[in-house]
Amino acid sequence: MDLDFVCAHAGRPAADLTRRDVVRALLAVPSGVALVALPDLRRSLLAAGNPLSAPFWESAKATLGAIESGSATVGDVQRWLESTGTEPLLLTRSFFVWPEEDERGPAAGEMYRRLVAHLEERVAEGEIDPDALARGEAAAREAYEDLQEHWLNSPLPDGRVPVVEVGDEQDAELFAAWDEEEAFALGELRRILADLPEPVRPAAELRAAGTRLREVLAAPGYPGNVLRACAGYEGEPLPDDDEELWLTVTAGIAGPAADLSEDDDDEEPAAGEDGLGHEDGVLASLCAIHHADWLAVVAALARRGPGVLASPERIARLIAESDDIDVDMDDPEDLEAAEMLFGSVTPLWASLGIVDRNEILTPLGHWGLPRALERAWSPSA
Known part of the structure; x- marks a missing residue:
């Protein structure tokens, strides 16, 4: 694993990589491989003019070490990813949950990308402090959660509300799956009954x-x-x-x-x-x-x-x-x-x-x- 791998994984040049890009790439390989690659990756990003920060690299070493030792929970890893400042929360205060990446429909995929871009803008404007998130500061985490909750429930310029768009799409997918299951069950029921004598009314x-x-x-x-x-x-x-x-x-x-x-x-x-x-x-x-x-x-x-x-x-x-x-x-x-x-x-x-x-x-x-x-x-x- 090297800087070229991270760039290819993120689809961005080294100078534009975010902390989230780096974390997602590190999590895409075995933790032992990621740990070994950390020093060279840090030096390569420094040379590319995108050094990130000491708190980020410290959090990366600590979390990857915990994963390698088997002491990290799924929640610990998710929290680390979210501490990058541009990762949508897995579970919001209003209990909104994003579909898994391979299960997102067009609406969910679009809204997810829009939120990531919005968070990147907030980081660039200094409204989100990723270092404070990496250090586990409660106030920074609360502000981060508030910001995402507000974005999800606020109309976009075209009037669509992200949480409504995603929810409606999930409902439509659920109903379609339900109808498909019901149609299959109905066909099976009719097939079974066709082989049985007709009961007297x-x-x-x-x-x-x-x-x-x-x-x-x-x-x-x-x-x-x-x-x-x-x-x-x-x-x-x-x-x-x-x-x-x-x-x-x-x-x-x-x-x-x-x-x-x-x-x-x-x-x-x-x-x-x-x-x-x-x-x-x-x-x-x-x-x-x-x-x-x-x-x-x-x-x-x-x-x-x-x-x-x-x-x-x-x-x-x-x-x-x-x-x-x-x-x-x-x-x-x-x-x-x-x-x-x-x-x-x-x-x-x-x-x-x-x-x-x-x-x-x-x-x-x-x-x-x-x-x-x-x-x-x-x-x-």
């Missing part, structure tokens, strides 16, 4: 379940408030058709359409240790269940038919043993997590007649669960 059971469901949805509190949120029913008239109502609510359990309404929030009991009321905790659990887990469970129940146990414990085991998904659940904690999440599902299923009081799958559940899941994953018309 249990008309009497469906009619009775529809009557009970209307009573549950009209009543205050749990489970009606959660089921209303799952289906997206916020006061409008319910469908007259029992099948339409039942399938919509059942599908909503696999993909809740809304949060609790303000009226339902007022009815919640005091929050538990996780800071959520019971109903909010149930909705959070439903939203945390992966497409693959739903696919594994419903496929297994569709194959086994009415009479099979569908308790949270059994469901967790069905996921772990599924040949329909690629999942590694050898760790007992993974089974416990799945059991906990589906512990929020089975009581809702019971209120819909999908399972009975002993958590046994009913003919209605066997007929309706696959249809409801297909509805949950089908694109809206």
